[in-house]
Amino acid sequence: MQYFHVTLFHKGKKHIELIQARSRLHAVQRIKQLFPSAMVIKVVQTSAPLEEIFQENFLKIKHFFTPQISMSDKIATIRQIAVMTDAGISMDDTLKEVATYTENRALKTVYGQIYHDINAGKSISEAMQSYVKIFGNIAFAMTSLGEKTGNISAAYYRLADMLESMQDNQKKFKKAIRSPLITLAAMAIAFAILIMVVVPKFKNIFIKFHTELPLPTQILLKLEWLFSHYGILFFILLFSIFVLTIYGYAHNKNIKLKIDSMMVHPKFYLLNKIIHLSTMYQFNMILSELIKSGVPIVEALNTSVDMIDNLAIKKKLLSVNENMSHGVDFSEALARTELYKSMLLQMIRAGETSGKLDKMLEKVTQYYEKEYKDFIDNISAYIEPIIMVFIAGLVLLMALGIFMPMWDLSKVVNR
Template identity: 55%
Template sequence: MKYFNVTVTEKGKKRIESLYANNKREAVSIAKEQFPKVMVIKATEGTPPLEDIIKNFLKNSKKQSTKEIPIDDKVAAIKQISVMTDAGIPINDSLFEVAENSDNKELGAIFLQISNEINAGKTLGDAFKPHGDQFGHIAVAMTELGEQTGNLSGAYKTLAEIMENQRDNAKKFKKAMKSPRNTLISMGIAFTVLIMVVVPKFKSIFAKLKTELPIPTQILLWLEDKLSHYGIYILVGFIVALQIFKFLYRTNTEFKFHVDTITIHPKFYIIHDAIFYSSMYNYNLVFSELIKAGIPVTEALETSVSMIQNLAIKRKLLTVNANIGRGMSLGEALILTGLYENMLLQMIKAGEKGGQLDEMLIKVTEYYKTKFAEFIDNLSSAIEPIMMFFIANLVLLMALGIFMPMWGMGDAAGK
């Protein structure tokens, strides 16, 4: 959640109240509930106090150490809830039944907590939100979809299919990355051994030459010196920097926005395709399901965009609702985002004019699903050129760094 400073007035006096909310609208709503006698002027996002930052850091660290629930267990539970609600069993009873019979204790505890919160008066969507990290934001969005449409069984059936598809894609991704990962690890170990073991043995020989060493050799000697003297500090510094990066990415909105903008830059085509196609597929899937269920476009857009994790894409999609509010059509508003291809925009426009928007959105969703599947299937061939370039340069550096001085010694001996 984000930290907001809400400006309010009471009896002619202005003051600022600080609170946490997901967005500005929610911040204003919470302020009105907490302070019913005041008039809310505006809400602006701010920086949390240092004490809260430390608490959030410790909380996130603890959350990271929490054991992740296997996706197969989650899929089985979601399917069971879908079947039970389709049979007319109340949702809180269905959740309690799943919690009681689940073999996974963590999963059972989550559903039991959700069931208790529903009995205490919360909606399913509100009770489910705190567990979005375990189930994914698509699960939260599909839960809200089921509540809005009154067809929770259908929404959860679709959710189970999405999660199964994500599981299959994750397996394909791991399989495609296995060979490059192992190659990188092997090269890293070989390079470290060369720097720490082989280079020191040649160091005294190179020193006797009393001539300027080739640049590759100088690089190897420099790396050997730094790793032997500061290796442990470099490792610790890297780990600390990585943790700080993760913390800032989770807690600082602008930092996250800049990182997300970089990740979807076309130059980083592998990362770009992975994030872009998966985000657009999930967004259009939820949007099409909501439109098919008869939910107004503005409400459907608001629910759909809530599940997008990449902030750069999310901010572009948030402009759609604002532009529709200014009198634009859906097609015109989507053009301004720059996220949709012309062919897809023409399909959406045709669907708007012909009253078949839901059908066209389903086709758009299928398009992004196909593109993402193609990306996963072709991942190995996309990574291979990068790996070959990296390995070739590493081997070249090692070979030239060792052999060029030897060739120089051979030439000197010949003379």
Template identity: 50%
Template sequence: MYYKVTLMQRGKRTFKVYEAPNKRAAAARAKREFPRAVVVKTVETAAPVEDILKKIGKDLQKLTKGKIKLDDKIATIRQIAVMTDAGIPINDTLEDVAANTTNKKLREIYQNIAADINAGKSMSQAIAPYAEEFGHVTIAMTNLGEKTGNFPESYHKLADILENIRNNTAKFKKALRYPLITLTAMAIAFVILIMMVVPKFRAIFEEFHADLPMPTKVLLGIEYAFSHYGLLLLALLIGSITAIVLLYKNNKNFKYWADKIMVHPRFYLINRVIFLSSMYNYTLVFGELVRAGIPVSEALNTAVDMVSNDYIREKLETVNVNIGRGMSLTDAFEQTGLFENMLLQMIKAGESSGQLDKMLQKVTEYYNMRFQDIIDNLSSYIEPIMLFFIAGLVLLMALGIFLPMWDLGRAVKNAP
């Protein structure tokens, strides 16, 4: 977050903008920089233009470089787990993994991590700067391995989690393939008809000076836009998508708003996919940490990092706050409004019987079951949307072309 700090020094009022996690930290930075000044007030503000441009430049650079393939990460993580389980020191393991991986970016990262460990850092400290490359789950499981003293088991579990994510992603893409191919083919056919067929009918309609129905006017308007501004419309579409992606990555308020919209009940299907995947990851890591003996408060802080949706994350962050105020875990979960009553009863039973880790495992299995059900039946969920889209295109083309032709036919027939 960015904060505008108002300072009073030698009777003059000055302003400074700082990037800080909260107001107090921003004011402290201002006090360190200007020890003789008095901090008048601190208010949240927008990011400076130069900072926004720098972040956009970094994002574009990352897009051009590409991401590390998930298969490469899984292979190296599994190798780390096997080698450390065999008693090989972590720094030697990382150097060996870096030498054997074919991914240049991943090799450089592991070499840097090994160098930091040789310099005296822990594995969690060395891997922390690469959270964006590895993901929050890797950071969380690395912390878990260090806290429990069983690093190989944590990384074996991490590899299993990443493989599960990879398999779910593959199934999701496979389920979307047929609907996307069908819709793309229909869209291409529609554009071809608009560009090649409609112009021929335009000349006929203009010759008879007939009063055209609304579907025909829509078709003619689309054809005119494609013919005269096609490249501009394509550039605007690509530019808009790029701008939205960059804004989502760099603007916290926009990301929160977009995340809230995407989990709204009216946002068909996508809301359930995002919600179930977020809750599955959250309860999975939370359960693993509790099972390993990590205190509940600390486990909650680590597990919430698994949630990338800011709206869901904000609700889950209140759990630890409410527990700190003396509320039970079940009541704190209930306050979020994210858990079903059945799940709350299961968590309550586990909390009272001392078997919270087992109940959390059942909750995780429940979310995974529902998520898998959506992926397995994704085609059937999308079919109504696909049929509606296809029917709309066909109806528009049919009415737009044949309605005026029927009117022209009647006019010719009734002519003297």
């Protein structure tokens, strides 16, 4: 969320309101909700208030020392709420039961506080809003939807299914890349050991030749010299760059945007496709569910976009609502993002004109789900050739670097 100073003219007076919103357009929409008859003059982005910065940092420190809540635990409790409310048990009793018997201490505290807030007069969605960072915007949206329709159990069943689908895809991705990463790590360690242990034993022999050594041998000796003189410094520098990059990615929006933009660039083989397919699957799944449930398209878009982690893709999808506010059709606004294939845009356009947008978005979601799963299932076939070339290159360098001088020595001896 960003902060904006909105200058408006209301009831004959000029006001300046501080608004927290996703974008300038969203800030104007929020002002219109608060002051329907107001005329917006100017919207200027500003920094967060000092008390908000202190509160955010305090929550980060508190979160660091709080036991983490796994996705499985969240899904289990959400499904439990769905089952109990579906059986006719009141939300008050349901939350009390969940808070009492949930094993995760952090989740127990959260549900205990939600139960307390509801008894203090808050609605379910108002109580849930304080924990959006834990459950996500989609949980808040589905809770609000359940309240509006009077069917919280159906909303929570759908929420649990969506979260399970997202979790399954994350598990598949981690499983698919685990083996290649272990192989690369093992090769890197083996190469470092060879450079630091094996090469020094041959170094004195090679120096005694008093002749120009082959290029592979020179490379190995240079690497050995660098490792022996600057190895510790190199690893400290590498670790520092890694930590600073991670910190900057997590805390600096500009750094995160640059890194996210690089990761979805076509030059980043495999990674760009994984991020694109997984993000578009998640976005379209949530969007179709919200529209199918009767959520207005503008609100559904805002909630769906909020769930996106990659800022480069998020920035493009944020433009959809802005273009629609200027009279552009939904399908055309999506086309301008350049994130959808023409075939999918035709399907969305057909759904828009026929009044079956939710059905077509479901089809689009199924397409991205299939593409993502097929890609993950075959990712080893894409990565293995790269790993094999990498391994072959290291083995060839080591073999030529060690044996070529030996062959030259044997030729001299034979003469």
